[in-house]
Each structure stands twice: as C-alpha cells, then as structure tokens.
Amino acid sequence: MDRRAMRTIDASEVTARIREMSIESNYHVDPAYVRKVEEAKAGETSSLGLMVLDQITENAALASAERVPYCQDTGVSIVFAEVGQDVRIEGGLLEDAINEGVRQGYRDGFLRGSVVNDPLRRVNTKDNTPAVIHYRVVEGDRLKLYFAAKGTGAENMSMARMLKPSDGREGVIQTIVDHVFNSGGNPCPPVLLGIGLGGSIEKAALQAKWALFRELGAPNPDPLVAELERDILEAVNQTGVGPMGMGGDTTCIAVHVETYACHIGALPICVNVECHAHRHAEVVL
Numbered sequence: 216m217d218r219r220a221m222r223t224i225d226a227s228e229v230t231a232r233i234r235e236m237s238i239e240s241n242y243h244v245d246p247a248y249v250r251k252v253e254e255a256k257a258g259e260t261s262s263l264g265l266m267v268l269d270q271i272t273e274n275a276a277l278a279s280a281e282r283v284p285y286c287q288d289t290g291v292s293i294v295f296a297e298v299g300q301d302v303r304i305e306g307g308l309l310e311d312a313i314n315e316g317v318r319q320g321y322r323d324g325f326l327r328g329s330v331v332n333d334p335l336r337r338v339n340t341k342d343n344t345p346a347v348i349h350y351r352v353v354e355g356d357r358l359k360l361y362f363a364a365k366g367t368g369a370e371n372m373s374m375a376r377m378l379k380p381s382d383g384r385e386g387v388i389q390t391i392v393d394h395v396f397n398s399g400g401n402p403c404p405p406v407l408l409g410i411g412l413g414g415s416i417e418k419a420a421l422q423a424k425w426a427l428f429r430e431l432g433a434p435n436p437d438p439l440v441a442e443l444e445r446d447i448l449e450a451v452n453q454t455g456v457g458p459m460g461m462g463g464d465t466t467c468i469a470v471h472v473e474t475y476a477c478h479i480g481a482l483p484i485c486v487n488v489e490c491h492a493h494r495h496a497e498v499v500l
C-alpha cells in the first residue's frame with residue numbers, strides 16, 4: 216500500500232488567491248498581449264487600425280495605473296484547476312472555495328457582475344458566480360489554479376464544427392479564416408485564437424479554451440502543429456478585418472492550436488476566440 220503523506224491546503228488559501236487573481240487580471244491585461252500590440256503597430260498600414268491599436272495600449276496603461284477594470288465587460292470567470300493527486304483540501308469544498316474567491320474579488324474590486332443564474336430565467340447573481348471550473352488530476356502535491364476573465368463578445372464568436380478527415384489541413388485553415396472574416400469586429404479584435412483539433416466535440420471545445428492559457432505566442436512543441444499555427448495566423452491577418460473590425464493588417468495577435476487523437480472518420484474543430492481584453496493569471500499552491 217502506498218503510504219505517501221497527503222499535503223494539505225486550506226480552502227481559505229484557495230479563496231484568497233482566486234480573489235486576488237479576479238481583481239488583478241481585470242485591472243492588468245496580460246502584459247505580453249500589450250507588447251504584441253505594440254509590435255504590431257509597426258506593420259499596421261491602416262490609419263484607423265493604428266488608431267485603435269494606440270487606444271488599446273493607452274487603455275491598458277490607464278487601467279493599470281488607476282487600478283480600474285480594463286473593460287466594462289468583466290467576463291465570466293474561467294478556472295482550470297490542476298489538482299495534484301497527493302493534495303487534500305481542508306476546510307471546505309474546492310469548488311466552494313473557488314466561487315467564494317470570485318464572489319469576494321468581484322465585490323471588493325468593484326467589477327461588474329456579468330453572470331445570470333440560469334440561461335432562461337436570467338437573474339443576475341450580482342457577484343459573478345458561479346465560475347466555470349475545469350479540473351484535471353495530475354501528479355504531485357501541488358494545486359495549480361489558472362484564472363481568466365473571459366469577455367463574451369469574443370466568446371459569442373467561438374465555434375465548433377465536425378469537419379471531414381478529407382477536409383484536411385487546408386479545410387481547417389479555410390474554416391478558421393472564413394469564421395474570423397464573418398465575425399468581423401464582434402469579437403473585439405485583434406483576437407487570440409485558441410483552437411482545439413481532434414478528440415470529440417467536447418474535447419475539442421475544452422482544448423480550444425485551454426489553448427488560450429498558453430504563454431502568449433509560444434508555439435506548440437510539435438513542429439507540424441507550430442507550422443499550422445503560423446499559417447493560420449498569416450491567413451487570418453490577410454482577411455483585412457483589422458483592429459476592432461475597422462480594417463487593417465492586425466486581426467489576430469496569436470494562434471494556439473492544441474491537438475488530440477480522434478476517430479478515423481472525424482476531424483472535430485473548435486475555435487475559442489479571445490478579445491483584446493486578454494485577462495489571465497495563474498498561481499501554484
């Protein structure tokens with residue numbers, strides 16, 4: 216029998232860290248995203264597009280300095296929890312601890328409650344709970360929490376589809392390009408595209424969301440997938456949608472593709488679109 220000691224983490228510690236990440240990520244958009252926008256200015260040939268890129272970086276600096284939300288849409292709270300199998304949470308349920316952190320963060324940070332209790336009754340919960348939480352059991356005695364405030368203009372422009380295997384690589388690229396072009400300014404570009412390829416319909420959706428948590432612009436370690444990411448980025452930036460759909464060269468900041476094994480007869484694809492309010496944080500307990 217394995218007698219390894221379990222490491223204990225108090226639920227209140229989880230709540231405190233989620234509270235902090237809710238507030239800080241809403242005030243400070245991902246600095247790597249802002250750097251990418253700064254770099255993109257040099258290649259932006261549209262004067263309107265350039266003006267929007269200037270406004271994005273100015274807004275990011277102002278929100279950080281004044282400690283106010285970067286955007287009025289404070290998003291749905293998305294949490295990925297990687298739970299080491301040698302960790303035990305004491306003092307309450309992990310899920311309750313996460314939701315309490317969101318509740319305190321959105322209240323104390325004066326962040327808009329953007330969640331309704333039910334898709335039909337649509338009563339605002341006023342504290343942005345519940346969060347959308349995904350769990351993964353991993354090796355070790357740590358708990359890693361990833362937090363995102365996901366704006367819905369972009370989330371609404373996300374897409375899942377079952378392609379045919381014969382559609383292949385070119386079909387994947389064309390599907391994404393058509394989708395981004397048809398979405399226009401709705402997802403508040405320049406966007407970051409999280410793409411789940413393979414698996415099943417729900418696995419592709421989960422992979423697409425998870426892809427958004429990767430270090431911005433870091434390529435997939437598989438060279439074949441990394442090449443696909445580069446080709447999608449180039450093709451999407453040729454659509455001319457531009458910043459906020461005003462036209463220009465900067466439609467997309469980065470493309471992250473995550474793949475998974477799939478059925479011989481299927482090619483599931485999901486695109487999770489992220490806007491210029493790329494608000495992410497992570498912590499290890």
Ligand code: SF4
Pocket residue numbers: 286287288289290365366367368369370402403490491492
């Ligand atoms: S989609 Fe993003 S940038 Fe647009 S309003 Fe929502 S949070 Fe703000």
